[in-house]
Amino acid sequence: MKIHEYQAKELFRLYQIPVPNGNVASTVQEAMDAAKTMENNFPMVVKAQIHAGGRGKGGGVKLAKSLEELQTFSETILGMQLVTHQTGKEGKLVRKVLIEQGLTIQKEFYLGIIIDREKASIVIMASTAGGMDIEKVAEEHPEQIIKVCIDPLMGIQPCHARQLAYSLDIPASAMKSFTKLVFSSYLLFLEKDCSLLEINPLVYTAAGEWIALDAKVTIDDNSLFRHPEFKEYRDIYEEDPLEVEASTYKLNYINMDGNLGNIVNGAGLAMATMDMIKQAGAEPANFLDVGGGATQEMVEQAFKIILKDTKVKGILINIFGGILRCDVFAQGVVKAAQKTSINVPVIVRMEGTNVTEGRRILNESGLSLITAIDIKDASQKVAQLMI
Numbered sequence: 100m101k102i103h104e105y106q107a108k109e110l111f112r113l114y115q116i117p118v119p120n121g122n123v124a125s126t127v128q129e130a131m132d133a134a135k136t137m138e139n140n141f142p143m144v145v146k147a148q149i150h151a152g153g154r155g156k157g158g159g160v161k162l163a164k165s166l167e168e169l170q171t172f173s174e175t176i177l178g179m180q181l182v183t184h185q186t187g188k189e190g191k192l193v194r195k196v197l198i199e200q201g202l203t204i205q206k207e208f209y210l211g212i213i214i215d216r217e218k219a220s221i222v223i224m225a226s227t228a229g230g231m232d233i234e235k236v237a238e239e240h241p242e243q244i245i246k247v248c249i250d251p252l253m254g255i256q257p258c259h260a261r262q263l264a265y266s267l268d269i270p271a272s273a274m275k276s277f278t279k280l281v282f283s284s285y286l287l288f289l290e291k292d293c294s295l296l297e298i299n300p301l302v303y304t305a306a307g308e309w310i311a312l313d314a315k316v317t318i319d320d321n322s323l324f325r326h327p328e329f330k331e332y333r334d335i336y337e338e339d340p341l342e343v344e345a346s347t348y349k350l351n352y353i354n355m356d357g358n359l360g361n362i363v364n365g366a367g368l369a370m371a372t373m374d375m376i377k378q379a380g381a382e383p384a385n386f387l388d389v390g391g392g393a394t395q396e397m398v399e400q401a402f403k404i405i406l407k408d409t410k411v412k413g414i415l416i417n418i419f420g421g422i423l424r425c426d427v428f429a430q431g432v433v434k435a436a437q438k439t440s441i442n443v444p445v446i447v448r449m450e451g452t453n454v455t456e457g458r459r460i461l462n463e464s465g466l467s468l469i470t471a472i473d474i475k476d477a478s479q480k481v482a483q484l485m486i
């Protein structure tokens with residue numbers, strides 16, 4: 100789960116990671132009030148709160164030198180459709196701004212923490228190329244990014260922080276506070292089950308302080324059950340409406356760009372099916388795993404969600420009946436078809452437990468379905484239909 104910058108900074112405060120003074124605002128009036136609570140100490144920064152980076156370049160971060168400017172910037176940014184390299188061309192609607200105390204930056208750094216699955220460890224990344232598009236730095240100047248691997252069983256040690264500090268050429272006087280910052284970030288990452296923690300830029304101010312100017316935190320969805328405190332952090336406006344709907348039925352659904360919708364049971368089979376669709380020359384409109392133990396109702400909802408997606412021009416059903424029996428699945432399809440008009444062709448490949456019964460239900464349903472006898476046949480039918 101992604102969270103907003105202002106929420107990530109709340110977590111930072113909890114862990115004594117220094118952040119600028121600031122307040123979040125949903126209206127221009129609230130933005131002005133926030134400025135007043137900071138004693139109109141200009142310059143201040145108006146920052147669009149969306150789940151995407153690159154806001155600065157997209158016009159979503161502005162430095163205001165007066166209350167008038169702060170008002171103007173808040174007016175333009177609140178309600179704008181902010182386009183950055185991470186939002187897609189349609190952009191994202193800005194519903195909140197963070198009003199923050201402006202700082203005098205001496206030097207900008209990058210600090211990030213991620214999980215390296217191959218090494219089964221936590222990796223801290225740092226760079227002196229802070230404040231920039233770090234993906235670009237990684238591509239063009241990988242040597243500018245320092246990586247320190249931490250064995251999670253051993254935990255973070257002072258030598259890790261020293262290694263980072265030496266590589267970044269941090270002055271001795273800033274060493275102690277830097278170590279504290281790195282340790283706090285690591286602890287937050289661990290305790291809050293993050294999959295990403297990124298500070299870009301991490302600034303060293305003229306006053307000799309470390310301050311996280313930006314904050315990006317992603318929480319591992321699988322850990323949310325043990326973090327009730329993050330319930331209020333979820334912002335469904337930032338999510339795809341169909342994905343939100345699917346999650347209420349516990350369906351594993353991800354909306355994609357293609358036009359062939361697909362319903363599959365099991366994530367592995369879903370991945371294989373998407374490969375197959377691509378090989379046939381078509382493009383999947385979604386990833387959808389109804390799950391091994393899906394119920395009839397879940398199948399029905401899955402069907403409805405795919406049919407709501409206006410870019411879908413055909414549907415491929417690929418089911419291997421194991422725990423989810425073919426007859427239960429077929430009943431779900433029939434129920435969904437009765438409630439929604441299917442106006443796109445549907446290819447069905449179904450095998451496994453109770454397949455004869457499942458096929459009988461589909462055949463006698465009166466629905467016009469295209470049956471595929473096996474995966475190869477399904478693939479050929481996809482090619483005939485979609486390209």
Ligand code: GDP
Nearest residue numbers: 144152153154155160200201202230299300313
């Ligand atoms: P992003 O573009 O979405 O990553 O948003 P950031 O929070 O990183 O802000 C973009 C840029 O705005 C930063 O890299 C800084 O250069 C600049 N910026 C943000 N806050 C301040 C500030 O308080 N003072 C100054 N001088 N620049 C700031």
Ligand code: MN
Nearest residue numbers: 230299300313
């Ligand atoms: Mn940034």
